[in-house]
């Protein structure tokens with residue numbers, strides 16, 4: 001049997017050998033291949049258990065007078081189709097994200113909704129802000145591959161908790177005995193593990209990065225030839241960064257000149273950066289990503305950073321979603337779905353748990369419970385969104401279906417072949433999409449008639465992959481483009497972004513100061529977002545706070561009229577003004593913590609500012 005890729009939204013995309021006996025999966029053996037190195041994380045280890053979880057949705061279910069009753073698939077599809085046919089498509093929204101990264105699980109099933117002209121989200125919750133920010137200067141967002149990370153002599157982990165969230169990237173860097181630095185707002189596992197820990201004030205990274213750039217320029221530590229030949233707008237950039245003096249950096253970020261200079265030296269020695277997705281979820285986050293990437297422009301190292309390589313391979317995700325033959329009537333930023341829930345009468349959710357993971361996601365559940373929203377959920381387990389749903393549909397895990405899986409870090413494309421038969425009546429997402437399409441009257445529509453594997457074949461062509469070859473070989477290596485080709489209006493790497501200027505955005509990275517208590521989040525080892533609550537128990541609503549900021553065991557965090565109640569863990573290492581929660585728990589009264597998260601879309605890719613949520617920190621009444 002070949003390899004199976006873990007489909008979790010995770011940097012690592014591990015490969016496994018599934019071990020089955022008498023039709024039952026008994027083990028998933030981590031494959032000893034580069035770059036996932038033959039070990040796995042606690043979530044990977046629990047996938048066999050999750051396959052047989054008691055929380056699996058096994059049959060379609062419909063809510064009736066408060067209770068759920070099992071129904072047939074025929075009935076489930078026709079109930080859903082009737083709802084969709086009756087509604088104005090502008091009042092129907094589909095919400096999906098990356099619970100499973102398979103091409104046929106995540107992307108293809110948007111087709112009937114795009115054919116109908118329903119409302120889509122902007123898929124911005126995670127990485128969109130940084131992708132859009134990088135494109136302003138580089139004309140692309142991809143960067144170094146694991147091979148290059150493994151050869152690095154120094155690595156800066158900027159805005160991510162890599163020890164927890166990127167275990168194989170961290171392991172590669174440790175094996176290489178590279179010098180390490182981390183930039184974070186709180187004392188995370190990664191901050192504790194690196195040679196140079198750098199604690200910044202929330203949202204101030206852009207100032208630190210521009211301060212590093214200023215030092216590299218003023219000390220003549222940049223690559224003049226590269227800058228001359230390959231870049232545009234250096235003079236304007238150099239003049240702009242003049243104001244980011246060590247004093248100014250210290251005032252705004254809290255980073256001392258000594259620590260700033262150590263970081264500068266690390267970069268001057270050729271350090272690489274892993275830029276965390278978390279930055280995109282902060283105020284000024286896109287600007288921070290822009291500024292950090294430009295450090296590597298100065299160093300003449302266009303493969304000096306890694307953010308996400310999802311755009312490197314050329315896979316045509318829009319084709320899979322059917323945007324060539326259909327179109328959403330409107331696009332709503334993910335951070336505002338909860339706040340704008342009154343605009344919708346029906347919501348179809350798959351591969352995502354928006355009640356827990358979106359800002360004000362609790363409003364989705366309230367609207368469904370009030371009867372204002374018809375909520376249908378296709379998931380593998382009874383998650384918190386499914387608990388509020390009117391219609392529940394059983395989905396197979398990645399171990400029960402065939403799919404194609406790419407990674408946003410390494411370049412292995414994997415054909416996942418089902419390791420076991422689907423549990424209960426679980427049906428794949430592409431099957432539901434086509435059945436639903438036909439039931440709403442889209443028979444004959446090209447988006448519905450095209451077989452999902454044929455769609456995948458076409459979507460993979462720009463990546464230079466023949467589907468037949470992938471199916472025969474199981475794993476193929478993808479290729480990225482020429483790192484010295486910049487798809488910008490000037491054809492150069494633009495320090496001064498002409499695209500931003502044309503769009504009325506700041507051509508140079510911009511900074512706005514934050515005032516107030518900032519609630520922020522960090523990932524934790526036992527869960528991927530809200531998955532594995534059943535296997536490992538749910539994360540606890542514990543807020544780590546500096547003891548001078550709050551005395552007491554229980555606190556309420558308030559934003560607008562929303563409030564969450566949490567237990568307080570005093571931690572003198574957490575800077576004043578910062579409140580840190582691990583994972584995405586419910587509060588002490590069962591309310592999702594994102595009830596108080598900031599859903600404001602950031603300027604470039606629309607990602608909400610969850611990690612710089614301004615809150616009032618109070619004793620509860």
Ligand SMILES: Nc1nc2c(c(=O)[nH]1)N[C@H]1C(S)=C(S)[C@@H](COP(=O)(O)OP(=O)(O)OC[C@H]3O[C@@H](n4cnc5c(=O)[nH]c(N)nc54)[C@H](O)[C@@H]3O)O[C@H]1N2
Nearest residue numbers: 159160161165183184202203276277278522523524528529
């Ligand atoms: N174990 C585990 N691994 C995961 C996940 C998981 O849930 N659990 N989730 C996966 C997913 S979907 C993603 S997107 C990634 C997320 O993982 P990471 O990219 O590591 O992001 P987060 O854990 O959200 O946050 C990283 C750090 O950003 C810090 N931070 C907050 N605000 C700021 C700021 O203004 N500046 C700086 N410098 N730092 C700030 C937080 O304190 C936190 O420690 O990991 C993936 N891997």
Ligand SMILES: Nc1nc2c(c(=O)[nH]1)N[C@H]1C(S)=C(S)[C@@H](COP(=O)(O)OP(=O)(O)OC[C@H]3O[C@@H](n4cnc5c(=O)[nH]c(N)nc54)[C@H](O)[C@@H]3O)O[C@H]1N2
Nearest residue numbers: 097098099100126351352353357378379383395521529530
């Ligand atoms: N407070 C706070 N909020 C956050 C974050 C944070 O750090 N803090 N992180 C944000 C980030 S980075 C992200 S990416 C989002 C993630 O937000 P979500 O996409 O909502 O992520 P998950 O909680 O992992 O939920 C994924 C769902 O997909 C289901 N699933 C898994 N495999 C399959 C499958 O094959 N088929 C189907 N149909 N379903 C499947 C799982 O059972 C699970 O219910 O959350 C964001 N929200």
Ligand code: SF4
Nearest residue numbers: 006010013014041044
């Ligand atoms: S969750 Fe991430 S680290 Fe864990 S097995 Fe899956 S891909 Fe690997």
Ligand SMILES: [Mo]
Nearest residue numbers: 009126127277
């Ligand atoms: Mo994410």
